[in-house]
Amino acid sequence: MTKTRSLRWSLPTLLLAATVDATDMPLNMTKGVTEISQQVYDLHMTIFWICCVIGAVVFGIMFWSIVRHRKARGVQPAQFHESTKVEILWTAIPVLILIVMAIPATKTLIAMEDTTEADVTVLVTGSQWKWHYKYLDNDVEFYSLLATPKEQIINRFAKGDNYLLEVDRPLVIPTGKKVRFLMTSDDVIHSWWVPAFAVKKDANPGFINEAWARVDEPGVYRGQCAELCGKDHGFMPIVVIAKSPADYEQWVNGEAERIAKAKAEEQELLAMNMSMEELMSVGERTYTAYCAACHQPNGEGLPGIFPALKGSALALENIPGHIDIVLNGKTGTAMQAYAKQLSLKEIAAVITYERNAWGNNTGELVQAADVHAVMQGKGE
C-alpha cells in the first residue's frame, strides 16, 4: 500500500479518504509484544472505561437537565444550593475509584522499573540526530541513521511504506531474553521510544537511565525519538528487530566480524593514498549523511546557528585544525566528535570534500594517514 500524496487534496476527497483510509492507522494504543506492554494497555483501557462511565453519567445528567430544565418549558427555578451529604458523597466515590485504579498501576510500575537479572545489555546513546547502540556483552557497536532519502522528504520521490520509520542499521535483540537498555546522550536530551515494548525513557547527557523488555515474538518494531532534540527531532527513528536466540547469535558474530574487518582495513588504508575522485565521492556521501543536516548541503550553514563551511577560514587554511574539529568536535557547540562515528577513510574523504566543494577549491587531498597522525598527536 504505497501511498503517494501530492498536493491534490480537495475537501470532499479528503473527508472521504479520512473515513475510508482510517483503517491504516490503529485508533488505539498498541497492545505491544511484551507482557509489560500488555499490562500497560490493560491499564489504559481500564482508566479509559472508568472515564467513559463517569462521563456518561455526568454528561447524561447535564443533558437531561438542559432538555428538561429550560425556561422555554415554563419551569420555575428551584432555589436549593447546598447539601453537605451530596458533597461528601461525590468526594468519597471518586477517591474510592482512584484507589481501585492506583493498585494495578503501582504493580505494573514496579515491574517496569525492575531491570535486574538482564540477559543482554545494550547501551543506547542519542545524539543529534541518530542513535548509537553498543552491546556491552560483545564487541559490537554501531550508529543507526534515518534511511529515508532526502528526496522523499522534499516530495521529489514517492514516499515508501516505512517513510521516516526506517534506518540503515536496526538494533537487533534476541527473543525470550530480558534485554536491558541503558540510555544516555552525547548532547541534548533525547527519548528512546518503542511503542510495542511500552518503553520510553529519556536519554540524558551525563546520566544513565534504565529500561527493559522481553520480546517473545520475532519481528520488526519501529519507534521514534520522543523528546524535542533540535532541528531534526522528527528524523531520528528507531527500528528494533527481534530474532530467535540462534539467529541473534549468528547476527552478533557477523557484526563482530564486520567491525573487526573494518578495523583491519583502517590499518591497511594508512599506507594507501586515495585519488581525489574517490575521496570526493565518499566525502559527498558522508557529508550528506552526517554533516548536511547542520552545515546544509550547500555548505552555507544556517546563519546564527550553524556556521558556513563554504569560504570559511577553517575549511580553506589550517588542515590539522580542520581534522581536529571533525575528530573531536567543539565543546560548547552542537559540533560533535566524529572520531568514533566515522572511519578514517570517511573522515579523510569528508574533509577533502569540504575543502574542495562549493568553490572551496583548495585542491588539497587529505588521506587517512593524515587523520591518523592528528589522532595520534592527540594521544588517542
Next chain:
Amino acid sequence: MSAVVTDHEHEHHDHKPAGIKRWLYTTNHKDIGTMYLVFALIMFFIGGAMAMVIRAELFQPGMQFVEPNFFNQMTTVHGLIMVFGAVMPAFTGLANWMIPMMIGAPDMALPRMNNWSFWILPFAFLILLMSLFMPGGGPSFGWTFYAPLSTTYSGDSTALFVFSVHIMGISSIMGAINVIVTIFNLRAPGMTWMKMPLFVWTWLITAFLLIMVMPVLAGVVTMVLTDKYFGTSFFDAAGGGDPVLFQHIFWFFGHPEVYIMILPAFGIVSSIVPTFARKPLFGYASMVYATSSIALLSFLVWAHHMFTTGMPVAGALFFMYCTMLIAVPTGVKVFNWVATMWRGAMTFEVPMMFALAFIVLFTIGGFSGLMLAITPADFQYHDTYFVVAHFHYVLVTGAVFSIIAAAYYWLPKWTGHMYDEKLGQWHFWCSLISVNMLFFPMHFVGLAGMPRRIPDYALQFADFNAFISIGGFLFGASQLIFVWVLVKCARGGKKATAQVWEGAEGLEWEVPSPAPYHTFETPPVIK
C-alpha cells in the same frame, strides 16, 4: 469604548486626556482592563497565525512550506504567546475590569503599578517577536525550553527570549500583587470573605500562585542565561550540573502555571451558570475549598511531566498518587455546576453556550489528564499527540472558551450595548464544531504513536493530520466572527440595562451599562 457615557454624578470626575495619552497615562482599572483584553486578542491572533503555519506544514507528510528549524520556532513561539500573551493577559484584563466592580471598590489598589504592569507587556512580546527575524531565528527549543537544548545548543536569540520572559514575569507579579492588595483592602463593608463572588475567590488564589511561581520561572531562565553566556553549569553534567534539574525547576513553576490558566476560568463559569439557570450556585463553600485544594496540590505534582526522565519508583508513585488526587476537587467543581443547572430554568444565550461547552470539553481534558496520571500508561502517552490533545482541551476549550464566555457575558456591561446574539451563536457553533475537529482526532493520532513537535510524520498519520489541519483552519476562521461581534457591539446595538441578564446577581449588575468611568466612589451597601 472611547465614547463612554457617564451618569451625571460622576461626570465631573471624568478627566482624562484625549487620544493616545488617555491610554498611555491611564490609571483607571476599566481602561487598563480594556487594554489587557485587546492586547490578549491581538496576541491570540498572532499565536493563532503561527498555529496555522504549523497545521499547514502538517497537512501532508513531507516538508512543504517551512524548514524544520522554522517549524520548531513556530511551535515554541506559538506556545509562549498563547500562554503568556493571550490567556494570562486576558484573565488579568477580566480581573481589572471586574474585581473592583464585584467587591464594590472604586479602582484597583495600586493604580500606577497597574498602568506599568500593562505597558511593559507589549515590549516583552515585541522583543520575543523580533527575535524571529534574527539570523538563525527565534527560540526553537519548545516553550518548555529544556536544557541543554536551550543552553549549549540554542541560537543567539536565547538572550532576547530570557529578557522577554523576565519582563512577562515582572508584569504578572505586579498584576498579582495588585489583585491581592485590592481584594484584601478594598472590599466594600459587609463584603465578607464568604460573600465574595467566585470569580474574585478564584482570582485571589490564582494571584497567590502567581506570586509563588513566577520568581521560580525568573530563576530558571536566569540559570539558562548564565549557563549559556557566563560559563555556569547548572544544567551541564560536565560541570557538575544536571539537565533534569532544569525540568524540576521549570515544572515547579509550570504546573501551578497550568492552574493559573484555569482557576479564573472556574470563577467565570461559576458566575455564568447560575445567571442563566436562574438558580444560586450549588455548593459555594465547597467551590472555595475545592479551588484552594487544587492550588495546594498543584505544588505537589510537578514531576508528573517528567515520568520518563528516570526517577526512583517511590518518587514516581508519589507524583502519580498526588496527580490522581487532583481529580477529586476538580470533580467536585463539575458536579457542583451540574447541580446548579439541575431544576433551574435555563436559557441558552452565547455566554451560557460557551460555559456549557467549557464544562463538557474541559471535563474531557480532565479525563485525559487522569489517564496521563497513570505512570505506566504515561510512558506510552508522554510527548505524543495524546498530550497535545489533552492540554489543548483544557487550554482552548477550557481557558479560551471561558474567556470568550466572559467576554460575551460582560460585553453589555462594558459597552452598554447588547452584542448580536445571532452572530454570537454562529461564532459558538462554528468554534465548537471546528475545535473538536481540530483536537479530538489528536487523541487517536497520539495513541497510534505520533510524537509531538515533529514537522513531518509517517504515512499512517496522513489522513488524520489532514483532517486536523482543516479543523484548525476552520477554528482560526471562526474567530474572525468573534472580532466582528466585538467591533459591532463596541460601535452600537440594542441598549443594555443595568442588570443585562434576567438572572444576573452581584454588584457589577447594579451599576449602569456601560459602567461609568468611575464606580463605587462611595462603598455600596452589602445586603
